[in-house]
Amino acid sequence: MIEVENIHKSFGDAHILKGISTTFEQGKTNLVIGQSGSGKTVFLKSLLGLFEPEQGKICYNGEYYWDLTTAEQRDLRQQMGMVFQGSALFDSMTVEENVMFPMDMFTKQSKGEMQDRVDFVLERVNLIDAHKKFPAEISGGMQKRVAIARAIVMNPKYLFCDEPNSGLDPKTAILIDNLIQEITKEYNITTVINTHDMNSVMEIGEKIIFLKNGYKEWEGSNKEIFKTDNGAVTDFVYSSELFKKVRQMYIEERN
Amino acid sequence: MNYIAAIGKYFIMVGEVFKKPTKWRIMKSLILKEIDELIYGSMGIIIFIAFFIGGVVTIQTALNLNSPLIPKSLIGFATRQSVILEFAPTFTSIIMAGKVGSYITSSIGTMKVTEQIDALEVMGVNSLNYLVFPKIIAMLLYPFAVAVAMYVGIFGGWIAGAFGGYAPSGEFIKGLQLDFIPFHITYSFIKTLVFAFVIATVPSFHGFYMKGGALEVGKASTTAFVWTSVVIIILNYIITQLLLG
Numbered sequence: 001m002i003e004v005e006n007i008h009k010s011f012g013d014a015h016i017l018k019g020i021s022t023t024f025e026q027g028k029t030n031l032v033i034g035q036s037g038s039g040k041t042v043f044l045k046s047l048l049g050l051f052e053p054e055q056g057k058i059c060y061n062g063e064y065y066w067d068l069t070t071a072e073q074r075d076l077r078q079q080m081g082m083v084f085q086g087s088a089l090f091d092s093m094t095v096e097e098n099v100m101f102p103m104d105m106f107t108k109q110s111k112g113e114m115q116d117r118v119d120f121v122l123e124r125v126n127l128i129d130a131h132k133k134f135p136a137e138i139s140g141g142m143q144k145r146v147a148i149a150r151a152i153v154m155n156p157k158y159l160f161c162d163e164p165n166s167g168l169d170p171k172t173a174i175l176i177d178n179l180i181q182e183i184t185k186e187y188n189i190t191t192v193i194n195t196h197d198m199n200s201v202m203e204i205g206e207k208i209i210f211l212k213n214g215y216k217e218w219e220g221s222n223k224e225i226f227k228t229d230n231g232a233v234t235d236f237v238y239s240s241e242l243f244k245k246v247r248q249m250y251i252e253e254r255n
Numbered sequence: 256m257n258y259i260a261a262i263g264k265y266f267i268m269v270g271e272v273f274k275k276p277t278k279w280r281i282m283k284s285l286i287l288k289e290i291d292e293l294i295y296g297s298m299g300i301i302i303f304i305a306f307f308i309g310g311v312v313t314i315q316t317a318l319n320l321n322s323p324l325i326p327k328s329l330i331g332f333a334t335r336q337s338v339i340l341e342f343a344p345t346f347t348s349i350i351m352a353g354k355v356g357s358y359i360t361s362s363i364g365t366m367k368v369t370e371q372i373d374a375l376e377v378m379g380v381n382s383l384n385y386l387v388f389p390k391i392i393a394m395l396l397y398p399f400a401v402a403v404a405m406y407v408g409i410f411g412g413w414i415a416g417a418f419g420g421y422a423p424s425g426e427f428i429k430g431l432q433l434d435f436i437p438f439h440i441t442y443s444f445i446k447t448l449v450f451a452f453v454i455a456t457v458p459s460f461h462g463f464y465m466k467g468g469a470l471e472v473g474k475a476s477t478t479a480f481v482w483t484s485v486v487i488i489i490l491n492y493i494i495t496q497l498l499l500g
Binding site: 045048050070073074075077078080082084085086088089090091101102104105106160 | 378
């Protein structure tokens with residue numbers, strides 16, 4: 001579980017996060033949504049410990065990250081997996097080497113044990129024949145799968161995903177969403193996903209927090225988001241014609 | 256004020272490079288890869304430039320020593336001194352600042368832009384140690400490259416002198432052996448090692464702390480080359496004053 005308590009973060013004069021508090025529960029897919037520039041990425045990077053908030057606390061299962069020693073912070077980081085927006089795979093390494101990298105760095109497992117684990121996670125994300133390929137030789141969707149495999153290879157307690165669907169076609173995006181949700185349930189991980197993809201919100205948003213201008217504007221589930229009267233949320237959710245029609249149908253059905 | 260802040264940030268970065276070392280098994284392969292990329296991969300251009308610079312130094316010296324009272328052996332002497340003291344270590348380092356420096360800045364900068372450095376940090380890897388330390392260690396072999404440049408430069412001078420008709424072979428070789436001071440080689444290697452550290456770290460600094468996208472990676476590479484050259488030239492003056500002045 002991750003508890004966030006009144007965090008503030010600024011860069012120079014720009015006050016990006018303005019007192020956000022929330023809780024991300026274990027075994028749930030938690031979504032952070034909001035328009036570009038709402039502070040989602042800064043919030044996620046603060047959760048990852050890449051940015052230190054000026055005020056407030058972020059606790060991982062009761063441990064306050066910035067109170068830990070450097071070695072303890074490093075240990076905690078090894079319990080985190082991250083899927084970056086652009087996958088952030090290492091260009092000079094093959095798919096297999098990318099996935100093996102965290103194990104190679106931090107465990108004393110034999111080459112054979114690591115290979116078995118790599119084969120297992122790559123199979124888990126439905127990538128069977130891409131082991132020896134370089135990131136540039138595979139598609140965007142496959143790169144995302146490799147990034148997910150790399151993020152889960154160390155059995156993390158926390159999984160963070162920054163816009164995992166960006167740049168993907170709708171079908172692949174749904175596959176990636178479902179994969180993340182399955183992994184979350186299967187390994188009982190605390191998953192936090194940054195997204196502005198409404199399909200993800202509908203499909204996997206067990207808990208959603210909506211950010212606007214650095215504030216937490218709304219919090220709820222995917223069932224509640226379509227019923228809320230919060231103007232900022234409805235503006236965001238129904239900004240596309242498709243969702244406007246869905247809402248219209250919902251209202252007609254209700255009446 | 257920005258320059259002072261940047262200098263401070265550079266030294267903090269250098270300190271971070273030596274903290275929290277990466278596993279030796281992984282570091283060893285990274286070092287070998289960097290030796291291949293930075294040193295072995297640069298030998299061709301170093302040899303090519305050294306050969307022709309040696310030749311040009313010989314021709315220009317010969318053309319300026321046209322008094323019959325000055326022995327032709329002085330052409331060999333001047334070539335040796337110029338190549339060993341200045342052309343091999345400093346000129347080659349400026350070339351390396353361009354070739355190796357821009358490679359370092361652009362590779363680290365691209366990793367920054369594509370969030371690969373963030374990925375390393377999230378995993379708990381000291382990204383500065385992982386990326387910069389192998390380059391510093393690989394560049395410890397740089398004096399070897401400069402030694403080759405010295406040899407090839409003098410060889411180029413001999414070819415130009417003997418076959419171009421500027422200095423008879425015997426006279427040139429006699430000049431090469433004239434008043435040889437072994438400390439000049441030591442001085443040259445000392446400054447080469449300092450330049451090697453600069454070539455490995457200054458471009459890394461510009462790549463690691465760059466902000467923006469692909470365009471900024473290009474700009475950072477140019478800035479890194481300019482600053483690496485400036486630092487090399489300033490340090491060249493200081494080291495020369497300290498060791499030979």
